[in-house]
Amino acid sequence: xxxxxxxxxxxxxxxxxxxxxxxxxxxxxxxxxxxxxxxxxxxxxxxxxxxxxxxxxxxxxxxxxxxxxxxxxxxxxxxxxxxxxxxxxxxxxxxxxxxxxxxxxxxxxxxxxxxxxxxxxxxxxxxxxxxxxxxxxxxxxxxxxxxxxxxxxxxxxxxxxxxxxxxxxxxxxxxxxxxxxxxxxxxxxxxxxxxxxxxxxxxxxxxxxxxxxxxxxxxxxxxxxxxxxxxxxxxxxxxxxxxxxxxxxxxxxxxxxxxxxxxxxxxxxxxxxxxxxxxxxxxxxxxxxxxxxxxxxxxxxxxxxxxxxxxx
Amino acid sequence: xxxxxxxxxxxxxxxxxxxxxxxxxxxxxxxxxxxxxxxxxxxxxxxxxxxxxxxxxxxxxxxxxxxxxxxxxxxxxxxxxxxxxxxxxxxxxxxxxxxxxxxxxxxxxxxxxxxxxxxxxxxxxxxxxxxxxxxxxxxxxxxxxxxxxxxxxxxxxxxxxxxxxxxxxxxxxxxxxxxxxxxxxxxxxxxxxxxxxxxxxxxxxxxxxxxxxxxxxxxxxxxxxxxxxxxxxxxxxxxxxxxxxxxxxxxxxxxxxxxxxxxxxxxxxxxxxxxxxxxxxxxxxxxxxxxxxxxxxxxxxxxxxxxxxxxxxxxxxxxxxxxxxxxxxxxxxxxxxxxxxxxxxxxxxxxxxxxxxxxxxxxxxxxxxxxxxxxxxxxxxxxxxxxxxxxxxxxxxxxxxxxxxxxxxxxxxxxxxxxxxxxxxxxx
Numbered sequence: 079x080x081x082x083x084x085x086x087x088x089x090x091x092x093x094x095x096x097x098x099x100x101x102x103x104x105x106x107x108x109x110x111x112x113x114x115x116x117x118x119x120x121x122x123x124x125x126x127x128x129x130x131x132x133x134x135x136x137x138x139x140x141x142x143x144x145x146x147x148x149x150x151x152x153x154x155x156x157x158x159x160x161x162x163x164x165x166x167x168x169x170x171x172x173x174x175x176x177x178x179x180x181x182x183x184x185x186x187x188x189x190x191x192x193x194x195x196x197x198x199x200x201x202x203x204x205x206x207x208x209x210x211x212x213x214x215x216x217x218x219x220x221x222x223x224x225x226x227x228x229x230x231x232x233x234x235x236x237x238x239x240x241x242x243x244x245x246x247x248x249x250x251x252x253x254x255x256x257x258x259x260x261x262x263x264x265x266x267x268x269x270x271x272x273x274x275x276x277x278x279x280x281x282x283x284x285x286x287x288x289x290x291x292x293x294x295x296x297x298x299x300x301x302x303x304x305x306x307x308x309x310x311x312x313x314x315x316x317x318x319x320x321x322x323x324x325x326x327x328x329x330x331x332x333x334x335x336x337x338x339x340x341x342x343x344x345x346x347x348x349x350x351x352x353x354x355x356x357x358x359x360x361x362x363x364x365x366x367x368x369x370x371x372x373x374x375x376x377x378x379x380x381x382x383x384x385x386x387x388x389x390x
Numbered sequence: 391x392x393x394x395x396x397x398x399x400x401x402x403x404x405x406x407x408x409x410x411x412x413x414x415x416x417x418x419x420x421x422x423x424x425x426x427x428x429x430x431x432x433x434x435x436x437x438x439x440x441x442x443x444x445x446x447x448x449x450x451x452x453x454x455x456x457x458x459x460x461x462x463x464x465x466x467x468x469x470x471x472x473x474x475x476x477x478x479x480x481x482x483x484x485x486x487x488x489x490x491x492x493x494x495x496x497x498x499x500x501x502x503x504x505x506x507x508x509x510x511x512x513x514x515x516x517x518x519x520x521x522x523x524x525x526x527x528x529x530x531x532x533x534x535x536x537x538x539x540x541x542x543x544x545x546x547x548x549x550x551x552x553x554x555x556x557x558x559x560x561x562x563x564x565x566x567x568x569x570x571x572x573x574x575x576x577x578x579x580x581x582x583x584x585x586x587x588x589x590x591x592x593x594x595x596x597x598x599x600x601x602x603x604x605x606x607x608x609x610x611x612x613x614x615x616x617x618x619x620x621x622x623x624x625x626x627x628x629x630x631x632x633x634x635x636x637x638x639x640x641x642x643x644x645x646x647x648x649x650x651x652x653x654x655x656x657x658x659x660x661x662x663x664x665x666x667x668x669x670x671x672x673x674x675x676x677x678x679x680x681x682x683x684x685x686x687x688x689x690x691x692x693x694x695x696x697x698x699x700x701x702x703x704x705x706x707x708x709x710x711x712x713x714x715x716x717x718x719x720x721x722x723x724x725x726x727x728x729x730x731x732x733x734x735x736x737x738x739x740x741x742x743x744x745x746x747x748x749x750x751x752x753x754x755x756x757x758x759x760x761x762x763x764x765x766x767x768x769x770x771x772x773x774x775x776x777x778x779x780x781x782x783x784x785x786x787x788x789x790x791x792x793x794x795x796x797x798x799x800x801x802x803x804x805x806x807x808x809x810x811x812x813x814x815x816x817x818x
Contacts, residue, residue: 090589168707190580190591191661191708198660210709212591247591274594275585 081379085197085204088213089254097255101223103375104368110147111370121150124381126182127175129155130207131162134186136342136366137207137216141184144373150381153180168192169199176200181381185209203380211245216376217341218251220369222259224361225296227368228337232259236333238290239263240324241300241349242271243283244311248300248341253279266290267300267322270311287322291331298339299324302349315348325351329359337361392416393808394429398437398769402444403742404749404758413442415765418808423761435810437769440802441737444759445477445766446744448718449752450542450567450621450645450693453479453510456497457486462698462786464498468506470696470718470785472812475801477766478509478756479696479718480748483520484543490515490526492534499535507811508804509766511754516541516555516566522548525555532562537752540567542621547573549606556607556616565619565643565751570603570628571669580709582655582670590658592708595670597625604628608635608642619751620644622695624669626679633688643751645693646680648721652728653791663704663711665791667697681734684743691747692740694721698787716787720778722770724792726799730772737772744768764807771802776815784817 079099089097110118126145130138138154145152155175157163162171168187175183182203185196190210197204208214226232237256243249243265256263257280265276266284276283284290291297302318312318329336338350338359346352355362393415400411400423414422414429422429448471454462462470471479481498483489489498495512502510514531518524520541528539539559546552546568555566576599581587583594604620608631611618620632623644635642655671665671683689697714704711722744729735749757756766777796780788804812811818 167702167705169705187707189707189709194661195707210591211593250589250591273588274583276588278585279588 086215086376086380087193087197087204087206089215089218089251090213094258097219097222097258100219100372100375100379101226103379104223104371107374107378108368108371110374111367116147117149118147119149120378121145121148121381125151125153125180126184126377127153127155127180128184128207129157129171129175131157131187132208134207136369137186140366140369141207141373144370145377148374148377150377168195172196172200176202182377205376205380208247210247212247213251214247215251216369216373217248218255220365220372221252221298221339222255223368223372224339224365225337228361229295232256232261234260234262235295236262236264236293237296237298238294239265239298239300240287240290240322241267242302242306243267243276243300244271244273245303245306246300252298253281257281264290264294268312268318271306287328288331291328294332294336296337296339297324297332299350301341301343302345319348323347323349323351324354326353326357329354339365342366391808392429392432393435394427394432395435395437395442395767395769398440398442400442400759401738401741402759403738404444404746405760407759408738413759413767415805415808418765420759420761420763420765423759435769435803439773441741441770441772443741443768443770444745444757445804445806446475446722446768447478447748447754447757448476448694448696448721449480449691449748451479451481451696451718452484452698453481454698455485455501456494460700460786464501464510465505466784466786467696467698467718468502468508468510469817470783472507472804472806472817473784473801473815474718474720475722475768475770475804476508476718477768477804477806478511480511480513480537480752482540482542483513483515488515488520489513490518490520492530495531495534495536507817508806511537511752513537513567514539516546517551520544522546522551525558528558528562532564537754538564538567538619540569540621542567542569545569545571545573545603549610552607553610553614556610556614556618560614560616563753565617567619567621568603568607569621570600570607572599572602575599575602579670580666581658582672584655584673586655586658586673590661592658597627597672597676600625600669601627601631604631608632608640611642612638612640615641617641617643622647622650622669622693623689624650624672624676624680626676629679629683629688633683636688643690644688645691646684646689647693647695648717648724649715649791651677651680651684652724657791661708662791663706663708664715664789664793666708666711666713667715668713681729684735684739689743690751692721692725692743693748694718698785699789700786701788704789714789715791716780716783716785716789718785719783720790720792720797723776723797723800726770726772727797731798765805766807767805768801769803770799772799774798774800774802776800782815
């Protein structure tokens with residue numbers, strides 16, 4: 079099976095088979111990362127560019143190193159020093175990049191729908207590395223990969239996503255991916271941060287953390303941003319932490335072998351305690367490592383390598 | 391000069407008329423309406439299988455001139471209107487400078503008379519510079535030719551200002567056209583708040599942002615005895631408020647747009663900025679309420695809120711894109727295809743909503759086909775099938791979410807002052 083899409087804009091429209099293909103392809107990629115010589119020639123002669131209109135540590139670096147391990151030429155457009163600062167439109171920026179000959183663009187943008195806009199306006203392949211509050215498909219893929227690696231299956235797992243669901247692209251992409259694989263997904267957070275009609279997405283919404291965590295196999299904790307408090311969505315970070323910070327005692331409610339995920343960067347002591355973040359249930363570091371493997375798989379599938387080249 | 395419109399289904403709701411007849415036009419006026427009129431030597435328009443109506447009136451149009459001629463001007467805007475089947479439009483005052491003084495109103499009227507293709511009735515501002523503070527000189531504006539006042543696009547936030555506007559206009563017998571939006575609640579909103587805003591990750595505008603202001607304005611109309619007209623009504627709750635108020639005898643009217651009647655928020659899945667509009671496209675339950683209100687007469691007229699934009703204002707990130715739809719050239723076809731041909735609205739009622747509906751709200755001597763009346767006539771071909779091609783628009787605004795759609799039922803001929811100004815999508 080080949081990945082037939084020009085772009086990866088979200089998890090919503092992917093079939094279960096397509097997701098499975100990406101996750102399967104990530105397995106040999108992880109082996110490449112573990113090798114002494116971390117380089118395969120698969121994407122030699124291919125060029126990719128990361129265009130990040132929002133700050134990022136792990137996602138951008140992860141895409142870059144994933145491309146490099148596969149021998150693609152990778153360039154990072156530093157938006158803060160680019161012509162964007164001179165008022166260049168997104169469309170012109172994309173066109174400029176395109177005519178330089180890049181095969182693939184990875185874009186992150188603070189506004190929902192911008193990856194769709196980019197994809198419509200270029201012949202380059204486009205990967206959405208997070209668009210506003212819409213989707214962050216590679217984060218969901220690496221979360222699913224990490225859960226799958228630990229649990230062996232996704233089918234029937236109970237997964238709680240905790241925090242600011244309203245503004246979270248990670249939550250949306252995870253909901254789409256996990257529900258396609260038969261997980262029971264719960265979202266929990268203050269009522270002001272639960273989006274309207276969220277249960278139509280096939281999840282159950284909770285306001286009470288203890289109830290939401292009852293018997294769960296996985297807890298995915300979202301980052302809470304200070305500006306949400308400033309926008310009046312909750313009274314204070316202290317009150318938020320009192321109600322929703324994942325602490326050791328909450329884990330007793332969950333399954334014994336519960337996994338704790340966080341997409342990073344973490345606000346320790348706000349949405350997650352250090353004890354939990356560093357504890358035995360935490361998969362947070364594995365997530366980052368798996369992120370490279372999953373992105374290698376995607377780049378490989380989208381820029382046209384064949385699977386045999388990796389196996390050797 | 392004599393022109394005979396022959397054998398069409400003549401619908402004139404103002405006169406309770408719906409019958410196959412001929413209409414004879416002489417020297418710009420209607421001289422006869424009847425079956426098989428014999429008019430030797432007259433130019434004949436074969437209207438068989440077509441609908442012959444009083445000239446359509448669009449009471450909510452942004453012609454953009456003066457100040458924003460790169461978006462639209464009086465020539466292109468009235469051309470678009472003519473091709474779209476309208477013989478008259480009312481233009482909103484959010485120009486640069488705003489139409490808050492007689493020189494702008496006179497400029498619009500003179501330019502429209504000289505170069506416009508259809509009739510233009512200017513609307514003045516409610517407040518000076520649309521700042522929401524001091525009332526405009528309403529009597530002066532009316533003397534210069536305004537037909538109503540509105541701060542469309544910049545809702546009047548202060549209740550006392552709106553109260554005074556309604557109180558003051560009462561003595562002139564004109565409506566205050568209100569863009570109902572509670573700005574604090576709608577702030578930064580990109581689309582209707584609901585399931586689809588959740589899915590698309592776009593900031594929602596709750597229906598309550600409109601309903602709150604509709605409720606306020608209705609209460610103020612009740613308090614003052616003024617006439618409030620709700621622009622581009624879009625929410626179920628607003629409809630209920632209008633219905634209740636009317637049953638109590640409050641002087642309230644309202645308009646709905648073709649896009650709010652036929653498109654739901656779901657079409658934003660591809661983040662098409664041409665479907666970004668204020669008020670936002672709502673969910674199905676709201677659309678159902680609007681259609682019901684069209685059928686039972688709660689909605690008084692259909693108006694386009696024609697809001698042409700320059701390409702750059704739409705060809706960008708969704709959040710940054712301007713709100714608005716270029717509506718003049720698709721309105722009739724959208725209503726014919728989406729409502730009339732689907733059995734949701736009688737052709738008769740459609741004609742009422744485009745003719746005597748708006749004329750009555752504004753007190754215009756138009757919207758009917760009486761003998762001796764000025765010959766402003768719209769002929770519709772209900773069977774014509776065409777696709778929407780914005781590149782062929784006369785409007786400078788190509789921003790339409792209907793692009794590429796194949797629609798059935800188009801304006802065929804537009805007659806203004808007895809002259810054919812547009813035919814089958816082209817200016818004559």
